[in-house]
Structure formats: C-alpha cells, structure tokens
Amino acid sequence: MDEKLVIFDTTLRDGEQSPGISLDVAEKLEIAEQLARLNVDYIEAGFPVASQGDFDAVQAIARQVHGSIIAALSRTQLRDIDRCWEALRDAERARIHIFISTSPSHMEHMLKMDRQQVLTETRNSVAHARNYTDDIEFSPQDATRTPLDFMLEVLQAAVTAGATTLNIPDTVGYGIPWDFGALIQYVKTQVKGDYVISTHCHNDLGLATANSLAGIQAGARQVEVCINGLGERAGNAALEEVVMAVKIRPDQFPGITTQIHTEEIARTSRLVSRLTGYPIQYNKAVVGRNAFAHESGIHQHGVLADRETYEIIDAQSVGQKGSQIVLGKHSGRHAFSETLKNMGFEVHGEALNQAFFRFKDLADRKMEITEADLEALVADEISTDAENAYSLLELEVVGGTVGTPTARVVISRDGEILEAKADGNGMIDAAGKAIQKATGLSTKLIGFTVSSVTGGEDAQGEVVVQLESGDFKVSGRGVSTDVVEASTRAYLNAVNRLSRSMARRETRNIEVGP
Ligand code: KIV
Ligand code: ZN
Numbered sequence: 001m002d003e004k005l006v007i008f009d010t011t012l013r014d015g016e017q018s019p020g021i022s023l024d025v026a027e028k029l030e031i032a033e034q035l036a037r038l039n040v041d042y043i044e045a046g047f048p049v050a051s052q053g054d055f056d057a058v059q060a061i062a063r064q065v066h067g068s069i070i071a072a073l074s075r076t077q078l079r080d081i082d083r084c085w086e087a088l089r090d091a092e093r094a095r096i097h098i099f100i101s102t103s104p105s106h107m108e109h110m111l112k113m114d115r116q117q118v119l120t121e122t123r124n125s126v127a128h129a130r131n132y133t134d135d136i137e138f139s140p141q142d143a144t145r146t147p148l149d150f151m152l153e154v155l156q157a158a159v160t161a162g163a164t165t166l167n168i169p170d171t172v173g174y175g176i177p178w179d180f181g182a183l184i185q186y187v188k189t190q191v192k193g194d195y196v197i198s199t200h201c202h203n204d205l206g207l208a209t210a211n212s213l214a215g216i217q218a219g220a221r222q223v224e225v226c227i228n229g230l231g232e233r234a235g236n237a238a239l240e241e242v243v244m245a246v247k248i249r250p251d252q253f254p255g256i257t258t259q260i261h262t263e264e265i266a267r268t269s270r271l272v273s274r275l276t277g278y279p280i281q282y283n284k285a286v287v288g289r290n291a292f293a294h295e296s297g298i299h300q301h302g303v304l305a306d307r308e309t310y311e312i313i314d315a316q317s318v319g320q321k322g323s324q325i326v327l328g329k330h331s332g333r334h335a336f337s338e339t340l341k342n343m344g345f346e347v348h349g350e351a352l353n354q355a356f357f358r359f360k361d362l363a364d365r366k367m368e369i370t371e372a373d374l375e376a377l378v379a380d381e382i383s384t385d386a387e388n389a390y391s392l393l394e395l396e397v398v399g400g401t402v403g404t405p406t407a408r409v410v411i412s413r414d415g416e417i418l419e420a421k422a423d424g425n426g427m428i429d430a431a432g433k434a435i436q437k438a439t440g441l442s443t444k445l446i447g448f449t450v451s452s453v454t455g456g457e458d459a460q461g462e463v464v465v466q467l468e469s470g471d472f473k474v475s476g477r478g479v480s481t482d483v484v485e486a487s488t489r490a491y492l493n494a495v496n497r498l499s500r501s502m503a504r505r506e507t508r509n510i511e512v513g514p
Pocket of ligand 2: 012169171200202232
C-alpha cells in the first residue's frame with residue numbers, strides 16, 4: 001500500500017534566513033503561488049512575530065494561496081502563538097509550528113532555562129496552540145545535540161499536549177545518515193501516540209539530503225526542505241533532490257510517494273533563484289544547467305542512442321526541457337501575452353507594456369526568442385514592478401583600453417528625471433557609480449556574477465549583483481544581450497530593493513531566532 005511522504009517546504013522561512021536574502025511581501029506571494037503549483041503539502045510562510053514584514057507576508061499568503069496548507073513558526077511564548085495564529089487564521093488550512101531549544105548549549109546560553117522549564121513551556125505552548133487548530137508541529141531545536149532521554153521526554157510531552165507532527169531538527173547539520181536514521185527510528189519506537197515524524201536537516205557537512213533520506217527509510221513521513229537547498233548557513237535539504245531520490249529509487253523507498261508535480265521543479269527553482277538573487281550552481285543536482293548536459297563524446301553518443309545510458313532522470317519530468325523557440329520579431333502583443341500565460345506568468349498593465357517593449361527590443365537584436373529568454377526578460381518587470389521607484393531610461397558608456405571609462409545614466413524616479421555621469425575603472429563600475437550619484441544612495445558592490453541565459457552569439461547575459469549599504473545587503477538581477485546594460489539593470493534592481501528595505505526598516509523585535 002502506498003504511504004504518503006509529506007513535503008513541508010520552508011523556503012520562505014528557513015530559506016529566507018540565508019545570508020543576504022530579503023524578500024518583500026509581493027515576492028513571497030509569488031514564490032508561494034509557485035510552491036502551490038508545485039503541489040507541496042505545506043508552505044511554511046514565515047515567522048510572524050519576528051517582524052511586521054514577516055507577519056504581513058504570512059497573512060497575505062494565508063489569504064491568497066490555495067491548495068497547500070499554510071504553516072508559520074512560533075516560539076513557545078503564548079503571545080507569539082497568538083500572533084502566529086492572527087497571521088494564519090484566514091488560510092484554507094493552517095498549521096502552527098512551535099519550537100524550543102533542547103540541547104544543553106542552547107538551554108544554557110540562549111534560553112537560560114532548565115529541563116523542567118523547557119518541559120513546562122512545551123506543554124503549555126502546544127496546549128495553547130490547540131485552541132486554534134488541531135494541526136500542530138513541534139520541534140526540539142538542536143535535537144541532534146540533545147541528550148536522548150531529555151529529547152524523548154520533551155517529545156512525549158508535546159504529543160500528550162496535542163502535537164500531531166514531531167519534527168527532529170538537525171539544526172547545525174551535525175547528523176550522519178546512519179546515526180540520524182537510527183535516531184528517527186528510536187523516537188518512533190519510544191514516543192507513544194498518534195503523530196507523524198518529520199526531518200529538518202541542515203547541510204553543514206553536505207549531508208542534508210542523505211540524512212533526510214535516511215530519516216525517511218527509518219520511518220519519517222514528512223521532510224522539511226527548501227528549493228535549491230537554501231537555508232541558514234550551508235542551507236537545508238533541497239526539495240528537488242529529496243523528491244527525485246524517492247521517485248527514482250522506489251526499490252529503496254518502497255510504496256512511498258509524494259504529490260509533487262515534478263515538471264514544475266525547474267521553474268520553481270529558477271523563480272526562487274531570481275527573486276532571492278542566489279544563482280543556481282551549474283552542477284547542482286536536478287536543477288543545475290549541467291544536470292542534463294553531456295560533455296564527452298562517449299556520453300553524447302550513448303545518450304543519443306538511448307537517454308538512459310547516462311541519465312537517470314528524464315529532463316522533461318523535472319521541467320528541464322530543451323529551450324523551445326516561442327516567438328520572433330513579428331510576434332504581436334497578443335501572441336506575446338498568450339505565450340506568457342501558457343508559461344504560467346500573469347503579467348498585466350504597465351508591467352505587460354514594459355515587458356512587451358523590451359521583448360520587441362530584444363527581438364531586434366536576437367533572431368529567435370526562447371522560453372528561457374522570455375522568462376528572464378519578463379521576470380524583471382513583474383511582481384515588484386509596482387514598487388520600483390527607479391527605472392532606467394538611458395545608458396551611455398565609453399570604454400576600452402584607451403582613456404578613462406565613463407558612463408551616463410538617465411533614471412526616472414516616480415516620474416522625476418535624474419541624470420548623472422561618472423568615471424570608473426571599467427564601464428560597469430562607471431555605470432554603478434553614475435547610479436549612486438543619480439540616486440544619492442551610496443552602495444558597495446560585494447558580489448557580481450554573469451551567465452548566459454541561452455547559448456549562441458546573440459545570447460542574453462544575466463547579471464546578478466549583491467550590494468551592501470550600511471547593514472543592508474541586497475541583490476539585484478538584470479538581463480540584456482549587452483552585458484554592461486544587464487549589469488546596469490541589475491545594479492538598479494538592487495538599488496530599488498535597497499530603497500524599499502530602507503523605507504520599511506523593520507526592527508526585528510526578537511533576538512532569539514530559529
Ligand atoms: O534548524 C532548526 O532547528 C529550525 C527549527 C525552527 C525547526 O529551523
Ligand atoms: Zn532550520
């Protein structure tokens with residue numbers, strides 16, 4: 001008989017805790033909509049008590065995203081749980097996820113609580129949350145460094161008080177597959193009651209996926225995962241890796257199935273990468289651009305004769321199909337918006353006008369426009385468009401090996417025209433400095449990557465920049481067939497995020513985060 005493996009996606013909560021990621025409400029909503037299309041069982045949308053921004057995002061997702069169950073994180077404090085529920089209450093179905101640290105080091109240095117206090121907090125918080133919903137998850141934080149006897153006592157207290165899912169977080173990525181699997185099995189045999197066991201594995205030793213799989217084999221029926229393996233420090237187990245491992249190896253996971261629409265994996269991965277500014281490593285399993293590329297002649301020959309000679313996953317099954325040519329320079333506005341719709345993009349109003357304008361411009365420079373080209377191009381214009389204060393009107397650069405590189409930019413800020421000229425140690429540097437002058441925002445470039453969206457001489461370049469300003473870190477992305485223009489767009493995209501972050505400067509009002 002088939003047994004369901006529950007996929008609990010925490011990209012918007014733990015994933016957002018990756019250094020340098022800061023998503024606004026519109027961006028979180030867009031990711032949540034796509035996660036629902038991917039058909040994850042749970043979307044952990046945030047940690048409502050952490051900030052007003054987190055609260056707003058959880059509430060918006062709870063109100064607008066259908067299909068998946070919406071979860072949110074809470075400490076054991078009763079007022080945190082009330083706030084968590086306030087954000088969740090309008091969801092079709094909702095889960096409260098409560099955590100408290102149980103390892104000696106966390107209890108001594110962070111909580112300043114003894115065992116009895118942690119047990120009392122556990123009982124009271126779970127019982128309180130049960131007044132709101134009967135879907136309660138409980139996590140003993142830093143479980144893998146918690147003495148076994150105490151962890152079992154806490155877990156039993158949580159189940160007795162009404163928790164329905166027991167999550168075992170390997171908070172610092174300390175687990176080793178066979179050891180972590182044994183832990184899951186032990187909990188299952190020792191803790192009495194009706195509950196689902198879950199894994200939450202961090203990747204500090206590069207073992208998050210392996211540990212999650214060991215957990216499943218030992219009886220876990222929920223896995224907590226992030227798209228592209230995002231998350232605190234080295235990240236969490238990657239959704240795409242765990243889901244595909246279970247699917248590709250039924251001999252190892254007999255009868256265990258997920259409800260994931262795997263064809264949506266690649267698109268979800270690209271969307272998350274784009275909005276977080278975290279590039280996907282080329283050789284990343286399942287979603288990397290090289291995951292289905294064959295370099296050596298022998299491999300190419302084999303794959304042409306029969307795909308399975310060197311591929312264990314069908315690229316189509318994870319949405320990594322070959323780049324299809326979808327539009328050309330004669331395509332009109334109707335064909336353009338229909339194509340976007342078929343690709344799953346809802347673009348309207350000014351964003352559609354801008355995207356169409358840029359498509360026409362691209363079609364003049366590039367013979368064939370593929371899905372990947374379109375996706376890269378329209379992504380700049382959607383979702384955050386309404387909130388973009390600055391947009392690029394003109395860019396003029398002079399560079400080369402003779403003379404000083406200079407750039408002139410003309411930018412519109414809510415209708416006001418700003419113009420500035422600057423020198424730099426290259427054209428991209430000059431353009432960045434001109435933007436700083438025009439906007440009056442002083443920033444430092446701390447990361448820069450460039451890659452091509454598709455192949456060929458007329459390929460679009462995609463640039464991702466990371467900027468720092470005071471204690472803000474933001475990323476931005478831009479595409480164009482001209483790398484200097486792509487860089488300028490990426491720079492301005494990051495400046496827009498920076499000005500939004502500054503405007504809504506959130507005082508994260510708690511210090512002990514998950
Ligand atoms: O890593 C961790 O311990 C967590 C918990 C809040 C589940 O993210
Ligand atoms: Zn975590």
